[in-house]
Amino acid sequence: MRQSKLFTKTRKSAPKDEVAKNAQLLIRAGYIHKEMAGVYSYMPLGLRVLSRIEQIIREEMNAVGGQETQMATLHPSENWKQTGGWDGVDVLFKINSRTEKEYALGQSEEEIVTPIAKEYASSYKDLPVAIYQIGQKYRDELRAKSGIMRGREFGMKDMYSFHESQEDFERFYNLVKEAYFKVFSRCGLNAKVTEASGGAFSEKLSYEFMVLTDAGEDDIVYCDACTHCANVEVSKAKEGDTCPKCSKAQLKAAKAAEVGNVFDLGQKYPDAFDFTFKMSDGTEKKPVMGCYGIGTTRLMGTIVEVLSDDKGIVWPKSVAPFVAHLISITGGNADIAAEADRLYELLRENNIDVLYDDRDVRAGEKFNDADLIGIPVRLVVSEKTMSQGGVEVVSRAMGTTGLIAESGIIEHLVA
Ligand code: ATP
Ligand code: MG
Numbered sequence: 001m002r003q004s005k006l007f008t009k010t011r012k013s014a015p016k017d018e019v020a021k022n023a024q025l026l027i028r029a030g031y032i033h034k035e036m037a038g039v040y041s042y043m044p045l046g047l048r049v050l051s052r053i054e055q056i057i058r059e060e061m062n063a064v065g066g067q068e069t070q071m072a073t074l075h076p077s078e079n080w081k082q083t084g085g086w087d088g089v090d091v092l093f094k095i096n097s098r099t100e101k102e103y104a105l106g107q108s109e110e111e112i113v114t115p116i117a118k119e120y121a122s123s124y125k126d127l128p129v130a131i132y133q134i135g136q137k138y139r140d141e142l143r144a145k146s147g148i149m150r151g152r153e154f155g156m157k158d159m160y161s162f163h164e165s166q167e168d169f170e171r172f173y174n175l176v177k178e179a180y181f182k183v184f185s186r187c188g189l190n191a192k193v194t195e196a197s198g199g200a201f202s203e204k205l206s207y208e209f210m211v212l213t214d215a216g217e218d219d220i221v222y223c224d225a226c227t228h229c230a231n232v233e234v235s236k237a238k239e240g241d242t243c244p245k246c247s248k249a250q251l252k253a254a255k256a257a258e259v260g261n262v263f264d265l266g267q268k269y270p271d272a273f274d275f276t277f278k279m280s281d282g283t284e285k286k287p288v289m290g291c292y293g294i295g296t297t298r299l300m301g302t303i304v305e306v307l308s309d310d311k312g313i314v315w316p317k318s319v320a321p322f323v324a325h326l327i328s329i330t331g332g333n334a335d336i337a338a339e340a341d342r343l344y345e346l347l348r349e350n351n352i353d354v355l356y357d358d359r360d361v362r363a364g365e366k367f368n369d370a371d372l373i374g375i376p377v378r379l380v381v382s383e384k385t386m387s388q389g390g391v392e393v394v395s396r397a398m399g400t401t402g403l404i405a406e407s408g409i410i411e412h413l414v415a
Contacts, residue, residue, distance in 0.1 A: 003357040005323065008043045010369045011328030020215060022301035023147025025313050029104050029372045038144025038152035048321035050155065053296055054134050056186045057157045060179040066130045066159050071112050073136055077102035079111035083272040091139035092135045105138035110269045110291065118275040124164050125288060127277060128172060133297060146215060148301040149257060155296035162287040169288040173262060176292050180209055180260050187303060188316030191259060192222055192229040204264035215305040216257030225249035257302045260294035313374030314397050322355040323413055325375040329363045329382035340381040378415065
């Protein structure tokens, strides 16, 4: 993509009311556009990153047998009344129609997925089943000050599973827990898992996946000597206590962002929708249900919070909007421009996704924008590099610079 054609431009400052670092950087670099508190549009650069995050999640959910769907986000109020959520869920957006009907905007999907599963899974032979989707959720959040980490409209991957028995549910629950660790590490993050109460969803246990960052809204304590981690809100543990798991170190306190969770929903929703299936002996039984969320946009915001410096974003390769940022410093020399154009075509022919800064602006502006946008590899073509017979390669994360012969570029980028 030629940067001269990219319709977003970088900006010097973020909107004054934007306090979160993730949104400040993403807005300044042109990834997202703020519509109002808690609501953002995703621009071409932002959609590239979000889509790559979603694809990582999709691969890991498919690997545990999840089947992707796209369920409705405009919900009939009847379903929410049937579970008590209409009056019980404080963040639910309710809509009145001119035909005097009432609707809810999906804040979670149990009210839709349970009747769907009831229709298709009528026998033990149809179980277990796990269905998921990746899409928009709407919540009437009281505070929306964390940029894309807490939106009123935001992205979520939500999966729901139905099982014949508690044992089978627990088998799958552990599988998803492992898949979640893969998702977060592929996104360049270190996630810790806490065991926490299911809160409003159920009284059963759940796991919360936490990434340490001051931008997070959760307070946790964790142990450096083992994997122990607990949410302060629900556990009695506090900073300085001896780790209850390994006894080897004292617990440390930190702020963290909950990027995902897995819940044991028991039979709450099958009860509400009278969902039974036939057992092999002919008797009817209610399935055990689990739900598994990942905040896709919160995950993107968390990556920015954790992987950025004072110049801008430092995307991990796995979710970066482009593999490389090609920059031409022509100083008005047509030969240099032609050389950069040629390199751009070569990269495209090799299916390497590259952002090509072909704009007629000062070198300093190009470099500052490249630092802000945060693509992992920068390739510079200039009078100097041409005289040395190569291309300058700069790593955004390490700051290291080197000269590579043009013949070695493709190999360097696909490595
Ligand atoms: P929180 O305690 O942060 O409000 P939650 O317990 O309400 O989260 P769930 O309802 O289980 O979260 O949603 C699943 C995932 O969706 C969360 O783990 C989080 O990553 C993400 N998420 C929840 N609310 C928001 C929001 N308002 N904006 C962005 N992401 C969110
Ligand atoms: Mg919430």
